[in-house]
Amino acid sequence: MTSPTEPVLSVRDLSIVFDTRHGPLRAVDGITFDLAKGEILGMVGESGAGKSLTGTAITGLLERPGRIDRGEIHFEGQRIDTLSAEEMRRLRGRKIGAIFQDPLTSLNPLMTVGQQLIQTIRTHLRLSPSAARRRAIEFLAEVGIPAPDTRVDQYPHEFSGGMRQRVVIALALCAEPSLVIADEPTTALDVSIQAQILDLLKKICREHGAAVILVTHDMGVIAETADRVAVMYAGNVVEIGPVAKVVGDPHHPYAQGLMQSIPRVGSEVRRLTQIEGAMPRLTDMPGGCAFHPRCPRATAECRATRPVTLPVEGGEVACHLYQGEPA
């Protein structure tokens, strides 16, 4: 991971467990990745793979019974997983912004859109009320809300779903963060608006220099929006690399199965490729490589030992099949 500038976010061996009466259950098992300044990293995987949990841990919103068991998170050179709640709160909103799935619940229904923007702006930047209001209107215009000077005083319920999500994006970016965590930002929206919102997200993050972690289960969204993608399975990052490579010609058998099982318009197959079985539950994690029960190429080593992450062209993969391959 040699980059000329220091990465905005650096996650090392992050591990998250849930304390239950059956003992601690490991939901994220030692993941490692970097995020460069202004980069869009997609985290893709099925429900329960741990991608949302990773985003939650980075923003410091992980709640009991979940906790970070080991590992480190470094943000702009500073270690943040050990910060106090108050310090983390100050960091959130100012330096780290968040966009969640449901625009209905992300906005406070009792405050106007302008009030929420202004509140965030003034909490993190030293601006007078009128300067903050002007900035709020500018942001609304930037995210494509028509007539922003009137709409700034409207309540969330007066906006449509897509418009609300634009407001949420404005809210996430108005304090000029260097990192934005977007968790399924378009899943709840109509298909024809998804493209608009993704385009907006890309554009505005580039312009404001914010790096993005885009968490989703939709490969199409990743393919259109991200620079690099990390594929997660059962709490592990099984493959990470440039989007074109991972989507077009993945290394890891799970990633391969995933890409092949997605139907595409125009392909004339009688049967879709399917990966047999299902992702294991936290209580039933197999030993060795978490994917081995479903892997068509599993070996004895896969059943016995957990694979290490190894470099491959442009990225990394965690699979025994690639040991001994040149980087």
Add this chain to the structure above:
Amino acid sequence: MTDNATAPLLSLRDLTKTFDLSPPLLNRVIERKGKQYLRAVDGLDFDIPRGQTFSLVGESGCGKSTVAKLVVGLHKATSGEIRFDGTDLTARAAAERGDFRKRIQMIFQDPYASLNPRWRVRDIIAEPLRSFGITSSKDEERAEVGRLLEMVGLSARDGEKFPHEFSGGQRQRISIARAISSKPEFLVCDEPTSALDVSVQSQVLNLMRDLQDELGLTYLFISHDLAVVDFMSNYVGVMYLGRLVEAGPVKQIFTAPEHPYTRLLMDTVPDINMGRREQPLAVGEVPNPINPPSGCAFHPRCPLANETCRQLSPELVARGAGKMVACHAAPEDGSQARAPATPTGQQGLGEGAV
């Protein structure tokens, strides 16, 4: 009716469903509001031939789920006709359909809400068997439930478990087992894989295709996912705000879409092929179905909209290669007689030129 050797299994004519969403009388008097109606489905026309799959695609508010419920009888149509294997079922809600209930069944979208969490799986699957009197003894019932579970890729022992012990994909399989237990000919599938993860989706879709071949099923498949529709269907109808805007064989529609909304859908769906898109063809969002735009419902978002579009709602018109399109502005060719979308492209009892 088309006079054909292979008459369609399901036939919809001018199907309309209007919901009365008016506030209560007292509110209307005090606040001086008028009555409010929602035209969820507006004059739908299509046929589904036996053994084939017809998909309805569209976004939220287009009415496709309402169509599903109308076909199975969970809603009563406001006007129009639903014909199943030649019999007019329009006036009959689900409870009044007698034998036809066995022949038409449904698979639902939400794998968590479609199975009663307090019932064991074997009782869930056996309910149609008991209600229709298909099996006559406990042993017969148990054997049949076991057979159905194996047919959908689960084990007979799974009957003793409760739904929460299964994953989303497995629950959909249980739903499918329940739906085919009465040996139906026709299945309405309301977004059966939308709530599932991608790698599980392929398993369920494959299962549905296999069952279709094995049991000779006919599907009405509702979805918003064009790729899934392409895989599953022979025919597709695109809906927008209650109307069918384009319909026909799936290959023709997806290789050469004619209606601007279809083209918008195909262009803007985030696609794993990362086809470098041109600018989206239209902007804005789906309008509120309670107050639809005048004339053609799509005109506020349509790059081709002209004056006729604002005034007059277009009718479905045959466009060659079996396609039907409802659009004033898209380039035309071919005849203009109003006809339902049948696979043979045959003209039905048309009502003259538009």
Add this chain to the structure above:
Amino acid sequence: MALDAHPKPRLKAFVQSDLFYSFRTSYVTVAATLVALFIIAAAFLAPWIAPHNPFDVSTLSLWDSELPPAWAEDGDPRFLLGTDNQGRDVLSAILYGSRISLAVGFVSVALAMAIGIVVGLISGYFGGAIDAFFMRIADVMLSFPTILVALLVSGIVRGILPREMHDNAALVVLVFAITITTWVQYARTVRSSTMVERSREYVYAAQLVGRRPFAILFSHILPNVMGPVLVIATINLAMAILIEATLSFLGVGMPPTNPSLGTLIRVGNEYLFSGIWWVVIFPSLTLVTLVLAVNLLGDWLRDALNPKLR
């Protein structure tokens, strides 16, 4: 995909469940449940375990009256908690009295629950005019305080029936008054749960296979709305016992010839200032302990069944 090879039998599954775990790890709840069960069992077995029969006049003797508890001086070991002014054993009176109090409590809760569930299911499922009708009745019922209704009904009944039957009617009057004012709570909660469940897809599936509405209500929807009902029932049990005690204390409940705990408290109250404290204190303690235990159990149940807290 490691599913259980053999599904667990019901009892084992319950013992290992999260619900039972949350029960046995809460010492307060376990203690409360044991206390409540103890009192209930003792009350149920009263005819067999009570040392005396306080209502059999032939066994009473005025020589035994106003004796203090056995451990005090002048106490008599035959009468563990002392006697009242007629020579009745306080301990036995408490056992029989608890029996009445609990009987009234359980029966009125059971009846209210039955009525409330049926009304709630029908209201929530069919909606429209039926719903409006039942809810208006419910609104009217809610505006009557239970005590007032009991007084009213009691007065009417006493006016109608001949004197000898007054005492026998007391039990029925009490159960009737409590039932008629508390069924509404069950109806309301069942109604709103039913309205939620009604639009779930498993109900549609049942309709599509031709199940009739009442079959759907009782076999599909009822099991899914019982959770909050059990919580209300537990807390209402405590309340019903208290209401009965209050009514008896006021003199419109159980008569002294067949006293409940409330009646005992009333009777004993009159002797408090002459120094005969044991006749009122022990029944009061029993009442308080019983109600507290049931309330604690109800508290745990509410938290345990709340999906958001799980």
